[in-house]
Amino acid sequence: MNRRVKWYTKPLLFIALVLGALFSGFPILWMFLNSFKPNSEIFAWPPTWISANASWAPYQSVFQDPEKVRFFLNSYLVSTIVVVVTLVISILAAYAFSRFNFRGKTFINTLIIAIQAVPPITLLIPYMALVVAMKMYNTYAALVLTYLLFTLPYAILMMTGYMNTLPRDLDEAVMIDGGSRFRALWGVLVPTAIPGIVAVGMFTFMRAWNEYLFALTLTRTNDMRTVPVGISLLMGQHAYQWNQMLAMSVIGSLPVLLLFLFFQKYFIAGMTAGSVKA
């Protein structure tokens, strides 16, 4: 590196970095701070930055309300099932794509890439009709099934990309030794592909956890609602227990936030491999 750094570069750059951090971080910090305030202080003018009356009360009232706790249980359940189903199906598909040549391979692969450009709302009306016809309206099954539309294409592409990086000898050796394909895939290839699987699983969880449109339309009763829909309903219902809505938002954001913090590397590597090829 022979480019010299001028004396003013470092402080200027630091100021720019901090301004950027305010842009992205301040709204989140503000949400966090306000979630501890009594409702009357949230729109105080001038704002109280750190309230003297801060308490856990808004959080307690969320946890003591069985209806709100149910939103969380629903979200965990639906997202977990979606992750498991997506992983199994995408591992099978990725195995076919990365280890076989067959007629229609390019076509199917192109189709899977293209599905990502299909807007979910255009399919909402037929989904509604299908779900009602299959007696799945207002059930977890309806959500799991429809979520696969947008979790699978991404998962298959990422998983195929990952499996392509694993040497063929790895699973072929098993078959040469007389092992079955089943053992080659589940006994050898899958355990080696764990980092890729973790990345795909996290993405899938995040997308399922955050989904709003299908959850809003394909469920009807509050005991089937997921966190995003639950939060948005709170806004209409008791207009304006702001602190409780914020507390619920903070709790509802934690799973994805923690996943991101712990698996940051996978996250970034995974998303770059899946959607955008360098």
Added chain:
Amino acid sequence: MKNVTAQSERGKNPRLRAIFKHSTPYLYLAPTLILMIVLLAVPIFMVIKYSFYDNVIINKNPVLVGLENYKTILSDVRFHKAVKNTLYFVGVSVVGHLIIGMSFSLLLNNRVFGPKTKGIFRVIYALPWMFTGAVIAILWQMMLNPNGVINYLLSVTGISSTKIAWLSDRSYALGAVTFMNIWAGYPFFMVSILAGLQGISEDLYEAASIDGANVFQQFFHVTIPQLKPILISLLTLDFVWTIFQFDLIWITTGGGPVYATETLSTYIYKQGFSRFQYSLASATAGLVLLACTIIAIFYARQQKEGV
């Protein structure tokens, strides 16, 4: 056990064996293909069919009306408004995502600070991406409230002393939801561009600086051309995703006030699920699918070239 019998059967007959061998990849793909038929082919067929009938689902014996629904939609003033708003929303959002994503990734790609400092800032910059639409909607509804902290900051800094109702004033609402969407979506650009920047060989910059190129020339003649494939992918994907941004707009303004933030997604949703005009909603969806198919073909082709 099953496997063993299958194998011995395959061993007997070479033709049967060949069929087994050829069908293996399709067996692995079977769940995917079945789901694609159920979740994609059938619904697309249904939505197109609906769009040629008069009120489906509600009406037990719908009548074929040809292109009547399309005519109704195309002459609807609200549809025109929705298209205009969507174009503004998408255009400004995508450009905003690109500019902020690019600036932040360039800031993070500096050589002045150590990996730890940069790591912390990277996490902070990626934060908006971690929140679901409903949470972002609530968060910004609070910030943009007439008595909210944004108006307070504007008045303290002397930029504006009126308490603007950002989301319920017709002249500000569309700009406000677009801003929210920019804030929510730039990290996707930032993370991808950052990965791309780190893949650019240092030699290219060395060569450029030996040729006497300044920082800006290096940016336009080295960085941009090197990032081109990533940028095209990002712009296409973002374009499609932003057309269908639903949560943010629906929760904050519901398309209002007086259609000021009506976009194609809120328009379709209201037609279908507030007015129960499923055929009209299907016709709108049909038009949008057509547009997206064109983009999808372009995208898939571009992705294959990249492989």
